[in-house]
Structures are given as C-alpha cells and as structure tokens.
Amino acid sequence: MQTNFTPVQLADAGVQEADSILRKCVHCGFCLSTCPTYALLGDERDSPRGRIYLMKDMLESGEVRDTAVRHIDRCLSCLACTTSCPSGVDYMHLVDSARARIEGEYTRPLSDRLFRALLAVLLPRPWLFRLSLIAAIPGRWVAWALPARLRRLVATAPRGGIPAPSPIHAPQVFAAHGPRRKRVALVQGCVQQVLGGRISEATVRVMRGRGCEVVVSEGAGCCGALPHHLGRLDEAKAFAKRNIAAWIREDTERGLDAIVLNASGCGTTLRDYGHMFADDPEWRDRAARVAALARDVSEVLTDLGGSTGADLLGAPSIAYHDSCSLRHGQGITRQPRDLLAKAGFVVAEVGEGHMCCGAAGTYNVLQPEIADQLGARKAANLAQTGAGAMACANLGCMLHLARFTDLPMVHTVELLDWAAGGPRPEPMARGPVANQ
Ligand code: SF4
Ligand code: SF4
Known part of the structure; x- marks a missing residue:
C-alpha cells in the first residue's frame, strides 16, 4: 500500500x-x-x-x-x-x-467517556471489581432504571454468586512435588482473581504435580491488557511496570524458567511487553526479558511431557474452543488439544474455529449487539459438536458464552487437573440470557 x-x-x-x-x-x-x-x-x-x-x-x-x-x-x-x-x-x-x-x-460523548473510564478503573483492580459485583447483585432489582450499558454491565455479574476469594492469590511459594524440574511464576490476572480463582488453583496443582515450584510474586497483578485495548496506553504501561519489577526481582534473586499464563488474553499482552517498552531505555531490557519468559500453561506442560492418564473418566467428549488470543495472538493450537487427548478426553473440533466468540475483553459490554450475535453463533457451533462440555484457555470467553449455552464450560487446565486426580471442575455458572 x-x-x-x-x-x-x-x-x-x-x-x-x-x-x-x-x-x-x-x-x-x-x-x-x-x-x-x-x-x-x-x-x-x-x-x-x-x-x-x-x-x-x-x-x-x-x-x-x-x-x-x-x-x-x-x-x-x-x-x-x-x-x-x-x-x-x-x-x-x-x-x-x-x-x-x-x-x-477524539472527544467521545460524555456518557461513552464515563463508561470507558469506569471499565478501565474497575476491571484491572480485583478488590474494586469484587466490590462492584457485590453492588451489582441488588442492582439487578433496579436494572430496568439504569442506562442500557450499565444494565448490561450489571447483567454480566454471575448468577451463581461471586466466588469467595481464593488464598492462591496471596504472595507465596508452592513447592514442587518430587524433584524440582522448573521454577515458574504464576500470572494471577485481574478479573480472573475474582471470578476464576479455581483456574489458578488447578494450574498450581497441575504444575506442582509435574515438578514445578510455583511462585506467586508480591506486586504482580493485572497485565494491562484491558486498559490497553481501551487505548489507555499510559495506564497499561503502569500495570506492566509493576509486573516487570516484580518478576525481574524474582528472576534476579531466585531465578525463573517461565512466567506461566492461564488467561490467554493476558498472554498476548505480556508477550508484547518488549514492544510496549521498545522506546524506553529504562525499561526496555527488563520488559523484553519478561516477554521472553511468558509461556501459556499448555506450552509449559507440553515441554514437561508425561501423560496424566484418565481411565476413570470414561473418555468424555470435549469441544475445544480456540480463544482468539491463544490461536491468533500467540499461535497456540496444538498443545491444548494434545494435552487433553493424552489425558484421556476426546477432543471435538468446533465449526468456524477461527471466529471470535464476541467476548474480546471489554468488547462484549462496549459493542453488545455484535458480541451477542457472535456469542449465539459460537454457541450454535458448539452444539453441533455433540460434546458434553467446552474447554478453552480464557475466562472471558467462558463468561460470555455461558450466556448463550447450557454446555458446561471449563478451563483446559481444570480438566488436566481432574484427570490427574484433582477435583471435578465446576462448570461456569450460567449467566443471564442474551439481550437481557
Ligand atoms: S490479507 Fe488483508 S491485511 Fe493482508 S495484505 Fe491482504 S488485504 Fe492487506
Ligand atoms: S475484527 Fe476483523 S479486523 Fe478486527 S482483528 Fe478481528 S479479523 Fe481483524
């Protein structure tokens, strides 16, 4: 051009x-x-x-x-x-x-600016996000009186209640089971800390079982993806700097083999830290080091090898949904499928697998009409598989799709954990129906 x-x-x-x-x-x-x-x-x-x-x-x-x-x-x-x-x-x-x-x-209408600012403040801060979800529960009773966007936001609060805070997110070190093969830091994320603590719990169990020492580092938190996608680059960089400082300290003092992600939306952003700070001589090298260490949990488990076996599970059929951030953002498609198959699951392919489900970070609240059409389309493709459950690598997809289908939704690592003797995963609580 x-x-x-x-x-x-x-x-x-x-x-x-x-x-x-x-x-x-x-x-x-x-x-x-x-x-x-x-x-x-x-x-x-x-x-x-x-x-x-x-x-x-x-x-x-x-x-x-x-x-x-x-x-x-x-x-x-x-x-x-x-x-x-x-x-x-x-x-x-x-x-x-x-x-x-x-x-x-660009000067957006005032209501747009306020709504976007609200998302940028609430979502990356787990304590604030939790408070807002608690407030949203009685808010449902007066939802009819709220502007359409706030009504939608209130409606996204899970119907099954807000999970209790998981102790997994406190800074700590989990020893490897058996001889230590790797030392890894776990990315906790932001929204996932509130709504998907069980995913991190499963990740820690699986990683420890495969010989990893897992660190939850003091000071690390939101990766900055949500403000970044809202165009708020300075805010995204501020979150990124906190993470970089925390993980570089960990890497310098005790060494890290990887920084492990179980939310693919965060993965694309974390791997891009090097680019984000390319013009900043103070942060450039440290950001590049963190980006180089970032690995999706499915990549690390594939490297570690070994099969978990799952004879007792009766080979349940799982529809594997490629989250865009894993498939297109990080080019990871084979590893999760192979890990699930090795663990004893039958992996069913979903039609139009390249198509986004409409979750896309804050997109589903900013562009609800398109997001709902894509969600319904993905749900129809999932139904076609005839599978008993859906697995994917991103909580955002699960929360969004749960509004369109009764199919139980779990994170890939929760199935691997189950196959390795962990608890049976609880499917994502069904959310409100589309367009509510
Ligand atoms: S595929 Fe699209 S983005 Fe790529 S060169 Fe063709 S028109 Fe341009
Ligand atoms: S919505 Fe279309 S233009 Fe935007 S990233 Fe997806 S494929 Fe590309």
Whole structure:
C-alpha cells in the first residue's frame, strides 16, 4: 500500500512503525473472509482492509473522524486477519496505536467517556471489581432504571454468586512435588482473581504435580491488557511496570524458567511487553526479558511431557474452543488439544474455529449487539459438536458464552487437573440470557 507521510510525520517513531506496517498490505483481501465483523455486517469498513485504509487516512491527515472511530471501535482485535494475511501485516500494533490516538485526540460523548473510564478503573483492580459485583447483585432489582450499558454491565455479574476469594492469590511459594524440574511464576490476572480463582488453583496443582515450584510474586497483578485495548496506553504501561519489577526481582534473586499464563488474553499482552517498552531505555531490557519468559500453561506442560492418564473418566467428549488470543495472538493450537487427548478426553473440533466468540475483553459490554450475535453463533457451533462440555484457555470467553449455552464450560487446565486426580471442575455458572 502506498503511503504519503511527510518527513515531519515520519520523525515520529509511532508513525514510522505504522508506515512500515501499512506498506506491507497489498490490498489482496484474503483477510476479509476470516473477519467476524465483516462476516456479520458485510461493510468493507468493518473488514481488516477497510480499517487499514481508515487508519492510514487518520494518520496521514492527522484527523480522527467519526467514521474511523465507529469502525475501529467495532474491531474485536481478534487478530484472525493477522493469521490469514499472506503478507505478514502486523494489524495488532496498527490498531493498538490507532486506539491510543483515538483515546488521546477524539472527544467521545460524555456518557461513552464515563463508561470507558469506569471499565478501565474497575476491571484491572480485583478488590474494586469484587466490590462492584457485590453492588451489582441488588442492582439487578433496579436494572430496568439504569442506562442500557450499565444494565448490561450489571447483567454480566454471575448468577451463581461471586466466588469467595481464593488464598492462591496471596504472595507465596508452592513447592514442587518430587524433584524440582522448573521454577515458574504464576500470572494471577485481574478479573480472573475474582471470578476464576479455581483456574489458578488447578494450574498450581497441575504444575506442582509435574515438578514445578510455583511462585506467586508480591506486586504482580493485572497485565494491562484491558486498559490497553481501551487505548489507555499510559495506564497499561503502569500495570506492566509493576509486573516487570516484580518478576525481574524474582528472576534476579531466585531465578525463573517461565512466567506461566492461564488467561490467554493476558498472554498476548505480556508477550508484547518488549514492544510496549521498545522506546524506553529504562525499561526496555527488563520488559523484553519478561516477554521472553511468558509461556501459556499448555506450552509449559507440553515441554514437561508425561501423560496424566484418565481411565476413570470414561473418555468424555470435549469441544475445544480456540480463544482468539491463544490461536491468533500467540499461535497456540496444538498443545491444548494434545494435552487433553493424552489425558484421556476426546477432543471435538468446533465449526468456524477461527471466529471470535464476541467476548474480546471489554468488547462484549462496549459493542453488545455484535458480541451477542457472535456469542449465539459460537454457541450454535458448539452444539453441533455433540460434546458434553467446552474447554478453552480464557475466562472471558467462558463468561460470555455461558450466556448463550447450557454446555458446561471449563478451563483446559481444570480438566488436566481432574484427570490427574484433582477435583471435578465446576462448570461456569450460567449467566443471564442474551439481550437481557
Ligand atoms: S482483528 Fe478481528 S475484527 Fe478486527 S479486523 Fe481483524 S479479523 Fe476483523
Ligand atoms: S490479507 Fe493482508 S495484505 Fe491482504 S488485504 Fe488483508 S491485511 Fe492487506
């Protein structure tokens, strides 16, 4: 794609990077067929190629127009387009920088700004998020009186109650069972600390059983993905710095073989810390070290080898849902399937496996109509498998999809834990029905 930046514009490192990304696009349109928003809306401006043109125009003109904001806001950042692009267009960094520019230069309506600020404050802070969920329980009774977006937010609180805080999240060290083979830090995440503590508990049990010493480091928390996707780069960096400081201290003092993730949405961001701080000489090297250590739990378990065996389970059939952040963001598809199969489960493939389920971080509350259509479509594809449960690597997908299907949803690592003698996983509590 031809670009027309001035030398003055190209003096900006961000514009320079965008220029090199844009120039790789050859307009071929291969990405269109894999884009969920294009599949639903059929508008070129809601396709990767269309958005690339809009971002190019935004950067070249220096103007952030309503049309560009509308269509970029509708992008899920699912990165299916990156997987299908034969030219290697780095769509993720292009759309990330466009979002940061929109956040900095575009004036959204006041209600939008307040709602986005509320999400950016609440979600990354587990104590605040827990409080807001508690407040949302009586809030359901007056939900009818709330603005539509707040009503939706209140409706996302799980119906089955809020899980009690898990002791797993306190800073501590879990010794390996048997001889120590690896020393790893566990990423706790933010929303997952409140709604998915059981996933981290299962992760620690499985890792210890395979010979890992597992550290929960003091000071580490939200990876910054949620503010990052809202275009709030400074806030995302502040969260990232806290993590980098905590894990580098751990690595320097006692050594780390990996930083283990069990929320794939965090994985894509953590692996990108090196890029996030590429222009910051104070943090660059430490950020790159953390990014290099980041591994999905399925990768670490695959490296460790060994089968858990699960003869007692009667080979239940599991529909494996690829979260976009694992499949497209990190290119991990084989390991979870292999681990489940080795543990004794029959892995069923889900139709349209490349398609986002609509959860996409805060997308399901910011763009509920599209998110609900994608959720219903994914639920229909899951039903087609005939499987008895769904497994995936991201709590966000589970929370969103639980609104569209009765299929029990569990994290892959919970099934591996069960197969290794851990507790039978409790399926995600069914949430409110779509459009409520
Ligand atoms: S990230 Fe997903 S929604 Fe956005 S343009 Fe690419 S394929 Fe479409
Ligand atoms: S597939 Fe890649 S090169 Fe082709 S239009 Fe899409 S982004 Fe551009």
